[in-house]
Structure formats: C-alpha cells, structure tokens
Amino acid sequence: MAKFIFVTGGVVSGLGKGITSASLGLLMKSRGFRTTNIKIDPYLNYDAGTMNPYQHGEVFVLDDGGEVDLDLGNYERFLDTSLTFEHNITTGKVYSSVIEKERRGDYLGATVQVIPHITNEIKERIRRIARDYDIVVVEIGGTVGDIESMPFLEAARQMQLEEDVAFVHVTYVPKLKVVGEQKTKPTQHSVKELRSLGIQPDAIIARSEDPLEESARRKISLFTNVPEEAVISAYDVEDTYEVPLILEKEGLARYITKSLGLEDRKPDLRSWREMVEKYKRLEETVEIAVVGKYVKLADSYLSIKEALKHSSVANRVKVRIRWIESEDVEKEGYELLKGVDGIIVPGGFGARGTEGKIMAVHYAREKGIPFLGICFGFQLTVVEFARNVLGLEGAHSTEIDPNTPYPVVDLLPEQRGIDKLGGTMRLGAYPVRIKEGTLARALYGKELIYERHRHRWEVNPIFIEQLENKGLVFSGISGDDKRRMEILELPGHPYFIATQYHPELKSRPMNPAPVFRGLVKAAKEKKFGG
Known part of the structure; x- marks a missing residue:
C-alpha cells in the first residue's frame, strides 16, 4: 500500500513548493522507495495548453502529449523519470469527469455535490497513480485559504482517515529590516488556517532568505504544535539542486519516514552531491x-x-x-x-x-x-x-x-481544414x-x-x-x-x-x-x- 505526503503552501505563492516536492521525491527515491510526484492545480483549465506563459510560466509537455504545469518538469528532472498526463490533476479535469458521470447516470439520481462526489473523484485520481508506488508526493497548488484549493484540501483531510498520510506545509518567514529579526506570525496564521480545515502539519518548511534562527524555530514549534526537529530551515540558495541536500541535512526525510512508519534507510545521494559541488566550483x-x-x-x-x-x-x-x-x-x-x-x-x-x-x-x-x-x-x-x-x-x-x-x-x-485548436x-x-x-x-x-x-x-x-x-x-x-x-x-x-x-x-x-x-x-x- 502506498503512503502519501501532501505538500501545502501558506502566506504567499512562489515560495518553492514545487522544488520542495521534487526534493522530497528525490530524498525518498534515494532511500530505495518507489516514489512518484503528483501536482494538483486548482485552476479551472483542463490543462496548461492554452495558458499564457506570461501568467503561468512554460507549458511542460510529457511523453504522452500531456500539456502540464512546469512543476512536473522539476519532478522529472529531480527524480530522473518520465511522468504522465494523469500526474497533473486540475479542477477542470475533476469537474469534467464528475459532470460526465452525472450525465451518464453513474450517480443513480443522487444530488451531485462537492462532498462526496468531487472529493471522491480527487481521491480516486490520486490512488490511481499510487498503485505502482511506495510513496506518492502530492503538491497542492496555491495557498491555504484560496477558495479554489478547498476541495483538494478536503480530499487530503479525508485521506488521512483512510491511508497513511503525512502533511508538509511550506511557509514564509520574513526578516524585516526595521526590526532585524525573523517574524513567525505569518507562519502561525497560515498553520492556524490549515488546522481550521482539519489538517495538522507533520512538518513545516520555513522559507527564508537566511538560515532559520533557533529562536524562530522554537516559536514556530510552540505555536503550531510541530516538534522542533520537524521545523525545517529552507533558506535561499543560488542553485535549486542544492535544496534536497539542505532538506536532508535538516532531517526532513528521516522525520517523515518515521511519521509514516517506514524503515529509516540511508540515502544514496553521492552522485547528486557531486553534481552540485561541480557546479559550485x-x-x-x-x-x-x-x-x-x-x-x-x-x-x-x-x-x-x-x-x-x-x-x-x-x-x-x-x-x-x-x-x-x-x-x-x-x-x-x-x-x-x-x-x-x-x-x-x-x-x-x-x-x-x-x-x-x-x-x-x-x-x-x-x-x-x-x-x-x-x-x-x-x-x-x-x-x-x-x-x-x-x-x-x-x-x-x-x-x-x-x-x-x-x-x-x-x-x-x-x-488543412481541421479546427486550429484540435x-x-x-x-x-x-x-x-x-x-x-x-x-x-x-x-x-x-x-x-x-x-x-x-x-x-x-x-x-x-x-x-x-x-x-x-x-x-x-x-x-x-x-x-x-x-x-x-x-x-x-x-x-x-x-x-x-x-x-x-x-x-x-x-x-x-x-x-x-x-x-x-x-x-x-x-x-x-x-x-x-
């Protein structure tokens, strides 16, 4: 049976949830677990194919022709794998499928609702991918509190009652020049919002310009009910390929494997570390x-x-x-x-x-x-x-x-004569x-x-x-x-x-x-x- 790691984001977008998710996938794969990544995009588009690069970045194309979010490119590069169109779940895909089922009569006349029909569809799509893996890392796009993300967060909440699940929450810890210290209040509020949805994070990735101060780590732990060892410092680096090594040093994967009841295996990151060191030199x-x-x-x-x-x-x-x-x-x-x-x-x-x-x-x-x-x-x-x-x-x-x-x-x-978008x-x-x-x-x-x-x-x-x-x-x-x-x-x-x-x-x-x-x-x- 696969185990699931949900990665959520808080405070602001653009914190690097995609790199965090890709890094988690790499760390789990380096331990010998069959690992894959899924990206959930809450937008109503069916896929990324018609989206303007100015708004959404590049459209990443998979072997099977799927036009998907650029984070799947990060997943493929970090895990050295090829993903499928099914690895990108969008609101458009989910609602299209549910409406199609309703029109076919699959729900036997029931009133079709967000709960349970939409959430069941989301869970079914995640589990469909999970059949061939030990660990599935699921990144939920957007930030906690976004209306668009609510059905996906609810589906994840339900899955923690049905599967072995861990939650990793990525937040921002700013350092204001006027006071010269890292401020934890945005993280506290973000976790409070997440807990109000019935989700308690198992680990927190604290994104900051500089390494997380111990006082900030203690405060985040105290106010979020997350052990200090699970408050992970993820500071800015020039090379994103260094992020998995930082997260490994901070003990993230070791803590998550323990939370999921998995054996603590030693990771093999030698070739990755050599590649990062060569680039630095x-x-x-x-x-x-x-x-x-x-x-x-x-x-x-x-x-x-x-x-x-x-x-x-x-x-x-x-x-x-x-x-x-x-x-x-x-x-x-x-x-x-x-x-x-x-x-x-x-x-x-x-x-x-x-x-x-x-x-x-x-x-x-x-x-x-x-x-x-x-x-x-x-x-x-x-x-x-x-x-x-x-x-x-x-x-x-x-x-x-x-x-x-x-x-x-x-x-x-x-x-010639075929629909231009067809x-x-x-x-x-x-x-x-x-x-x-x-x-x-x-x-x-x-x-x-x-x-x-x-x-x-x-x-x-x-x-x-x-x-x-x-x-x-x-x-x-x-x-x-x-x-x-x-x-x-x-x-x-x-x-x-x-x-x-x-x-x-x-x-x-x-x-x-x-x-x-x-x-x-x-x-x-x-x-x-x-």
Missing part, C-alpha cells in the same frame, strides 16, 4: 543569448534554463544567460547580440517578435556564433535561410503570413531518425531517438530540395512520416543546429540534452579555444 563562464518573446518572465523558458545548467556541469563552464526580447532586436538591431558566445532562438506562437528572432538566426549564421533553434526557432531558421541564401524574398511561415509567395513552412495537406497539433514523444555522418548523429550517438514535440506547422516538402542544394542539411527526419523534417544543421559552421522538437524537456541534471551540451561546448571553444 565552476569559474569560467560563457554567455548565451536566449532571444524569445516571453523573456520578461524567465519561468517561460525554465526548461531551457535548466538544460543550460545541466550542460554547464558537463562542460565545466558556467553559462550566464543574456535574456533578450525579440521585439527589442527589431527596434535596436544586432547591437543587443554583440559579445555573446552562443545564441538560442526558442519556441513560441504568434507573429509578435518574429522578425527579431529571424535577425538573431541571421546574425548567428553570418558571424559564426554557435546556434541552437528550437521548434518555432527551427522553422524561422528555415525562413531565414530561404530569404537570405536562396534569395526567396518574402519567404515565411503561413502561420505568420498566410499570403507569403514562398511558404517554406506550412501545414501539411492532411492538416487535431493539427503534434504533441508528445515521436521517433526521429538521424542520418549518418552528421553533427546530430555525432551528438546523439545513435540513429533513432524519441523527442517531445509541441507544434503545428512543418517545413514545406516542396522547398526541401532547394534548401539542401544551397547547403542546409536536414539531418533528422520523423521516424513515422518521412515528410516531416526534425533536425537541420549547417556544415562548415562552428555549431549551427535546430530541432523541430523540444530537447530541453528531456534534459536531466546528470544527462544533459545532447544539442544543449554541444552548444555549450561550442560556446566554450569559441571563447577559450578548442
């Missing part, structure tokens, strides 16, 4: 520009940021990211790109900032700067090459310019076949790979021969449809590669995505020599 730096349209919120490109960090450790050089808004490139020109050691043009939908991204591709190609294009960046690389090498003036994607004279990126014939989207892991003797083959070291996609438009097959005759190489094609181009590269350039898929989504701390690893290696060679 890095002295040389390279600067890589990310030219996107959502850079004002770095979480919009969280997986790219993490993939660059993974590649930092692998190449023994720290990556400093220069975030550049693509619209600013349109206004201010190439000056914004000067001095960088590498350029990434990431994905994105819509026309805004498109020309700025194309300018970034052009600059990287012409100046010999290591370059990586991803998804829309891959498509715009084709557009740039068609315009400036083939001389096809006005070449574009029909997504941006339906009337372009040279639709080098277009919908395939079978996609069946034309290519989501999830698909096979990619890589040609021998190419940069891509050297990076991946094998012919067949499976990578995650999130796109609709494709390189137009009509133009492929023209593009290749001028030197562009399509080194990867879809393994299930040979008309779909997946990887392009430019021989003779120090490093110029682009992928239709999102390689950052499968990058792991100790196993970086090959194209990112190659980019950072090329950037290092550009700056410091081969």
Whole structure:
C-alpha cells in the first residue's frame, strides 16, 4: 500500500513548493522507495495548453502529449523519470469527469455535490497513480485559504482517515529590516488556517532568505504544535539542486519516514552531491543569448534554463544567460547580440517578435556564433535561410503570413481544414531518425531517438530540395512520416543546429540534452579555444 505526503503552501505563492516536492521525491527515491510526484492545480483549465506563459510560466509537455504545469518538469528532472498526463490533476479535469458521470447516470439520481462526489473523484485520481508506488508526493497548488484549493484540501483531510498520510506545509518567514529579526506570525496564521480545515502539519518548511534562527524555530514549534526537529530551515540558495541536500541535512526525510512508519534507510545521494559541488566550483563562464518573446518572465523558458545548467556541469563552464526580447532586436538591431558566445532562438506562437528572432538566426549564421533553434526557432531558421541564401524574398511561415509567395513552412495537406485548436497539433514523444555522418548523429550517438514535440506547422516538402542544394542539411527526419523534417544543421559552421522538437524537456541534471551540451561546448571553444 502506498503512503502519501501532501505538500501545502501558506502566506504567499512562489515560495518553492514545487522544488520542495521534487526534493522530497528525490530524498525518498534515494532511500530505495518507489516514489512518484503528483501536482494538483486548482485552476479551472483542463490543462496548461492554452495558458499564457506570461501568467503561468512554460507549458511542460510529457511523453504522452500531456500539456502540464512546469512543476512536473522539476519532478522529472529531480527524480530522473518520465511522468504522465494523469500526474497533473486540475479542477477542470475533476469537474469534467464528475459532470460526465452525472450525465451518464453513474450517480443513480443522487444530488451531485462537492462532498462526496468531487472529493471522491480527487481521491480516486490520486490512488490511481499510487498503485505502482511506495510513496506518492502530492503538491497542492496555491495557498491555504484560496477558495479554489478547498476541495483538494478536503480530499487530503479525508485521506488521512483512510491511508497513511503525512502533511508538509511550506511557509514564509520574513526578516524585516526595521526590526532585524525573523517574524513567525505569518507562519502561525497560515498553520492556524490549515488546522481550521482539519489538517495538522507533520512538518513545516520555513522559507527564508537566511538560515532559520533557533529562536524562530522554537516559536514556530510552540505555536503550531510541530516538534522542533520537524521545523525545517529552507533558506535561499543560488542553485535549486542544492535544496534536497539542505532538506536532508535538516532531517526532513528521516522525520517523515518515521511519521509514516517506514524503515529509516540511508540515502544514496553521492552522485547528486557531486553534481552540485561541480557546479559550485565552476569559474569560467560563457554567455548565451536566449532571444524569445516571453523573456520578461524567465519561468517561460525554465526548461531551457535548466538544460543550460545541466550542460554547464558537463562542460565545466558556467553559462550566464543574456535574456533578450525579440521585439527589442527589431527596434535596436544586432547591437543587443554583440559579445555573446552562443545564441538560442526558442519556441513560441504568434507573429509578435518574429522578425527579431529571424535577425538573431541571421546574425548567428553570418558571424559564426554557435546556434541552437528550437521548434518555432527551427522553422524561422528555415525562413531565414530561404530569404537570405536562396534569395526567396518574402519567404515565411503561413502561420505568420498566410499570403507569403514562398511558404517554406506550412501545414501539411492532411492538416488543412481541421479546427486550429484540435487535431493539427503534434504533441508528445515521436521517433526521429538521424542520418549518418552528421553533427546530430555525432551528438546523439545513435540513429533513432524519441523527442517531445509541441507544434503545428512543418517545413514545406516542396522547398526541401532547394534548401539542401544551397547547403542546409536536414539531418533528422520523423521516424513515422518521412515528410516531416526534425533536425537541420549547417556544415562548415562552428555549431549551427535546430530541432523541430523540444530537447530541453528531456534534459536531466546528470544527462544533459545532447544539442544543449554541444552548444555549450561550442560556446566554450569559441571563447577559450578548442
């Protein structure tokens, strides 16, 4: 029978519940327990697919095509695992299912209510995932007191009567400059709110800028009825991968396993600790520009940021990211790109900032700067090459310019006439076949790979021969449809590669995505020599 750890949040959002939950998962897995993580998002959206990155950060795509909250990306990276769409529970999913059951007559004429029907649905979804695991870490999004979170907290309260459950509450302990001491009152009020819902936390994660003072720890323990050993200091660190080591040192996992009646196993965190120490010791730096349209919120490109960090450790050089808004490139020109050691043009939908991204591709190609294009960046690389090498003036994607004279990126014939938000989207892991003797083959070291996609438009097959005759190489094609181009590269350039898929989504701390690893290696060679 699985045991459950519910992670709740109080005081303010953005405290790092996702990193805490991922860290707990890692600590339990390191003890040999079969562990997984679930994220509960209280919003009414069915999934994260239509949500604006400015509001919610990046949309993380899973192997099965699920478009989910970015915290599932943290879970996958920390646990080195692949999750499913079922691991993300939303209010939209829960209510859709209950209404569908009601329409079918499953409730036999009963009045359908939040309790027990909604809460039963929530519990059933959690238990469905739990069947194959020893421990399930369930993060409940939002903060205690949010109306949206109430049914999920109630379901968790009920589960403590039916299962082996532990509650971990993440709160904020501010330090006011005027008084110079850490204030525990917000934590006290947050726990009071949680207890009013029938939930007593077993442990408290006290988030603060500096390590928790002993006086604050004692006060939190006294007012929340949580033992001092279970009041855990989680202070700010530069590298989020250090958080599991801090929580382990504070004794969180040891205390929770004891609370759940599990044996106290010694964790194996050697490789994780080595990875964190290597990153800390890095002295040389390279600067890589990310030219996107959502850079004002770095979480919009969280997986790219993490993939660059993974590649930092692998190449023994720290990556400093220069975030550049693509619209600013349109206004201010190439000056914004000067001095960088590498350029990434990431994905994105819509026309805004498109020309700025194309300018970034052009600059990287012409100046010999290591370059990586991803998804829309891959498509715009084709557009740039068609315009400036083939001389096809006005070449574009029909997504941006339906009337372009040279639709080098277009919908395939079978996609036309289908609802735009429906069946034309290519989501999830698909096979990619890589040609021998190419940069891509050297990076991946094998012919067949499976990578995650999130796109609709494709390189137009009509133009492929023209593009290749001028030197562009399509080194990867879809393994299930040979008309779909997946990887392009430019021989003779120090490093110029682009992928239709999102390689950052499968990058792991100790196993970086090959194209990112190659980019950072090329950037290092550009700056410091081969």
